[in-house]
Amino acid sequence: MYVKLYCEAKMITECEAQLNAFLRGFRTIIPLNYLGAISPSELSFAISGPVEIDVKQMKETCLYDGYKSDSEVAIWFWEVVE
Numbered sequence: 001m002y003v004k005l006y007c008e009a010k011m012i013t014e015c016e017a018q019l020n021a022f023l024r025g026f027r028t029i030i031p032l033n034y035l036g037a038i039s040p041s042e043l044s045f046a047i048s049g050p051v052e053i054d055v056k057q058m059k060e061t062c063l064y065d066g067y068k069s070d071s072e073v074a075i076w077f078w079e080v081v082e
Contacts, residue, residue, distance in 0.1 A: 055082055 012019075035043070059078055067074050 030043075030046075038046070058081075062069070064071070064074060
């Protein structure tokens with residue numbers, strides 16, 4: 001019972017004001033009756049757009065801390081990522 005009450009306090013009671021503020025803002029953008037009609041992945045896509053990682057740009061702008069772009073570890077990393 002203690003653990004349940006502790007978790008409830010941490011996850012609900014202590015952040016209730018912030019959660020309610022978030023929900024008010026969220027509901028002004030997406031009405032609650034729309035949420036039942038879309039899946040979580042569709043909601044994520046609507047909020048964030050498509051998930052695309054430009055590996056070429058990431059490689060070109062990468063800053064190496066303690067390594068060089070031609071270090072064996074860096075080469076292995078890019079082989080996995082690409």
